[in-house]
Amino acid sequence: MKSEKVVERTEINYKEQLERDVLAAMAKPNRWYWVALGFSATCFLIGLISWGYQIKIGMGTAGLNNPVGWGVYITDFVFWVGIAHSGTLISAVLFLFRAKFRSSFNRTAEAMTVIAVMTAGLFPLIHLGRVWFFYWLFPYPNQRLLWVNFRSPLIWDVFAVSTYLTVSAVFFYVGMIPDLAIVRRLTTGIRKKIYGILSLGWQGSLSEWMHYNRLYLFLAAFATPLVISVHSVVSWDFAMSVIPGWHTTIFAPYFVAGAIFSGTAMVVTLVIPMRKIFSLEKYITLDHFESLAKLLLLTSLIVTYSYIVELGIAFYSGNVFETAIFKYRMMGDYKILYWIMISCNSLIPLLVFFRKVRRSLPSLLIISLLANVGMWFERFILIVTSLAKDFDPYAWGLYKPSIIEAGITLGSFGMFFTFFLIFTKVLPVLSMTELKEEHE
């Protein structure tokens, strides 16, 4: 009888402690938070100023030229859509697979997804030039009764990314409702009112939980094919063309794996400092990181497999254009970036095979940062080299990003981290209800 009481007391202690710790993360920020926010916001501002300058002066301020009409902006777009992937992967796919380690990361990953898709969504607009005409992309006839070209993969992208954003945002919000109700209970004043509205009057009754669980499962099942589809569509922006190095059937699964790789790396990059700053060591353990590191390794291996297959088949086919583009990537003007890409995406992640490495947070942080560098370069290499040297040597040309493109890229990172920092202060960073459930 006595031991039962002790167990009960420990349970209550864990739950109270968890709520306290998560609420503490949402409390008044310290100086370091303001420094981080200030830095991110400055970068964001630099991005906005650069974009403003580009709008005022024109697209000539970007380094884009003929033949390289797609450069850093499209690289950034693909990079951020990729980052957006693992949010839904960790949340939805791992939920369906009943992988319990997800509950320590899912909230962060979902927030990251929503913010990354928002960031990604800006790039087609930035790339558009006359951004005020962006609504022409909507599928309804304009004044001259012209429809968008449904056979263009670029318009598929508009559908894919906006669907993904909608579903990810709904999934993020629905998953948070019970936690918002906890925050409502533990706060006072205006905050209580705001969280009261946000939690939609959640009372935690049996009937509410039944409906909630069904909805969550449904959304997870609905979001899973979307994870695959959205980056497949992004890959088809390239694969539907006949440009050497782009037109290849493996692109869709390869892009999805690459996206999950970079997204998982970003989760590791964000969660390691967050765990330290908000003292969440008790809830995000080394075992959790180890599982995430294994996911990183798996996706890195798939990406490496794709590199090998692409290269191997190019030489197998004997097609001169395919062979030439892969030789150019390895030994041409952008070779340094290519080998950085291979090192960061294929070679360095192999260290995760060692248990010591995958259980060491500093090493994981370095590997994940390098993975993101590698994935950015991968997209750059893929986009720029194929355009720089396609079929006709007369039309070849090189591309060098301009300072404005660099500013806008910096701004996208600034935007991402600014929004993420705001998220950590206004919404619960851990899924309290799930962690409680797991603890039981």
Add this chain to the structure above:
Amino acid sequence: MQKLRMNSTGLAVIFLVVGTAIVILEVLVAGAQNASLLLTLVFWVALAEGCIALVAAAELSHAQWILPIKRALLSVYPIILFISILFLFLGFKLDIYPWAAKQNAWLNKPFFLIRNFILLLLAFLFAWKFAVESGKESEKKNRYAVLYILFFVFSQSLVAFDWVMTLEYPWFSTLFGGFFFVESFYSGIALAGILCVWLLKQSTEDSDKLEKTLKDTATLMFGFALFWVGLFFAQYLVIWYGNIPEETSFLVTRLSDPVLGKLSPLVLIALFVAPFTLLLPQRSKSRSGLVQAMSMLIIAGIFLERLIFLIPVVSLNPFLVILEFLGLALLFAAVIANRHWLIRQS
């Protein structure tokens, strides 16, 4: 199945008899231009390697649901060795490949045989070690699982790129390898579905656990139906949209044929439409009859697909195809019936 329970000598005799029969029929009766052996190998290697890959992936992700059918799935590892040896006899038939007339550094007869044989053998060795360690639940099992999966992927990719794709050299599709190993995994899940139902009929002890495993297997099957069609679509769309003659030739040859054109949609129905729609309702995943039917349909679909890959480019002998199918099916049944001593549990 009970009649097939025997000791190691008995099992070895069955393997020897089936093997010798296939070799005699293929080498002496069928002749060098007949590719029935290739069809047999391409289909059964997927099923055998897929079963072990499914268990390896489940072990690596600490999945518990696989446990009731683990032994039965692992016991198919000797088939991989059988297929590796049988593959060597394909050496007599390499003239079916167009590159045989003009060989190069990659596509030449000795290298083709050596690289594929070594990969199959390594896949077998790691499958064997993994099966033994997994049965014993030793700590080494994860290491072998990782090694097996690596060689499974390489071996299946070469089955696609080397055995099948080079039949139409220089046609190529970079996804072909990935498509094959995912399909192999899918066939492993389908066999797991059949085994669940069979074991449910056999024993009453673990029926609760087996029912749960059945449901999980059906759920995974449902997921893979969607995944498979995703890959199929990714491959088809790029070729169709690109509309380059040297790429579309593969599809045009099959779809414009009066018989194959009508058979091809059946593959899509067997591997996607039927499992997806029928396994969609939650309750259907627990209905053993339905799951068994879907599993058989998926395996039949994969066989049909590989048949469609080969028919337009090589000559097949229906009599041999059926006999070899029955022989390999018998071997599968024999190893599964003898799983108790093939996979010793700790």
